[in-house]
Amino acid sequence: MFKFKPVFKKRKYITLKNAVDKIENKEEVAPNIPGGMWIKCNTCGNIMYKKDLEDNAKVCTSCGKYYRMNAKERIELVIDTGTFREIDRDLKTVNPLDFPQYEDKVAKSKEETGLEEGFVAGYGKIYGKDVVIGVMDSNFMMGSMGSVVGEKITRAIEKATEERLPVIIFTASGGARMQEGMYSLMQMAKTSAVVGRHSEAGLLYIPIITDPTTGGVTASFAMLGDIILSEPGTIIGFAGRRVIEQTIRQKLPEDFQKAEFLLEHGFLDKIVERKELKKTLYKIVDMH
Numbered sequence: 020m021f022k023f024k025p026v027f028k029k030r031k032y033i034t035l036k037n038a039v040d041k042i043e044n045k046e047e048v049a050p051n052i053p054g055g056m057w058i059k060c061n062t063c064g065n066i067m068y069k070k071d072l073e074d075n076a077k078v079c080t081s082c083g084k085y086y087r088m089n090a091k092e093r094i095e096l097v098i099d100t101g102t103f104r105e106i107d108r109d110l111k112t113v114n115p116l117d118f119p120q121y122e123d124k125v126a127k128s129k130e131e132t133g134l135e136e137g138f139v140a141g142y143g144k145i146y147g148k149d150v151v152i153g154v155m156d157s158n159f160m161m162g163s164m165g166s167v168v169g170e171k172i173t174r175a176i177e178k179a180t181e182e183r184l185p186v187i188i189f190t191a192s193g194g195a196r197m198q199e200g201m202y203s204l205m206q207m208a209k210t211s212a213v214v215g216r217h218s219e220a221g222l223l224y225i226p227i228i229t230d231p232t233t234g235g236v237t238a239s240f241a242m243l244g245d246i247i248l249s250e251p252g253t254i255i256g257f258a259g260r261r262v263i264e265q266t267i268r269q270k271l272p273e274d275f276q277k278a279e280f281l282l283e284h285g286f287l288d289k290i291v292e293r294k295e296l297k298k299t300l301y302k303i304v305d306m307h
């Protein structure tokens with residue numbers, strides 16, 4: 020079957036992104052918010068003014084579906100206004116394996132996201148409490164973990180260990196960055212080791228696993244928290260569902276790899292509503 024792409028680029032009328040048409044193949048519908056002033060929820064069909072959705076922490080005002088947030092929005096969600104100070108912004112990604120078109124992909128992601136890499140870290144305050152916060156941005160090459168992402172995570176945690184601060188990291192990742200091959204895989208060991216040292220120093224580390232977190236990130240620092248939080252409906256896994264089904268030749272449960280399923284099976288400590296997240300983090304940090 021042929022599928023035609025629209026010829027007209029500029030529309031003069033208000034557009035409604037209707038993801039319901041594509042819902043048959045659910046996995047291909049990324050719940051990002053498209054351009055335009057209005058948005059139709061791809062779960063319940065509710066039509067919202069885009070600003071209302073953004074004011075509601077990107078949660079559908081009708082059915083409560085969670086839309087993805089970028090790094091900047093995450094920081095704004097939990098960090099006191101004006102207290103965020105970014106660290107290690109200037110680390111540059113190189114192409115260690117001379118992987119074809121890798122530089123182009125990185126350049127494109129930089130342009131689209133306004134970020135230097137798929138991880139942003141810095142100091143900030145949560146209701147006046149000092150923390151080190153890091154956020155992966157799934158819009159930057161699917162939040163994949165290359166050498167620079169791994170290095171930035173490591174440095175952020177090392178700084179927190181030195182200054183005896185708690186670390187909070189939002190994860191969102193497609194896994195290791197294939198364009199960096201073995202260098203990407205080594206980041207799993209490196210980030211895990213630094214989390215270990217932070218813990219040995221008696222300090223707190225809270226990962227918040229957001230949609231989607233998979234692959235080498237799940238298999239390293241995302242799952243090594245003292246208290247592991249997540250959001251409703253988040254997909255968390257290592258290998259993809261289809262790969263597992265084909266390998267074990269069995270049908271997996273419907274809610275497999277969903278945060279609720281993982282909570283029930285002891286992989287998560289709590290699923291926290293977005294609106295409650297800042298308060299929850301404050302309580303944990305304060306208790307510690």
Ligand SMILES: [Zn+2]
Nearest residue numbers: 060063079082
């Ligand atoms: Zn909805």
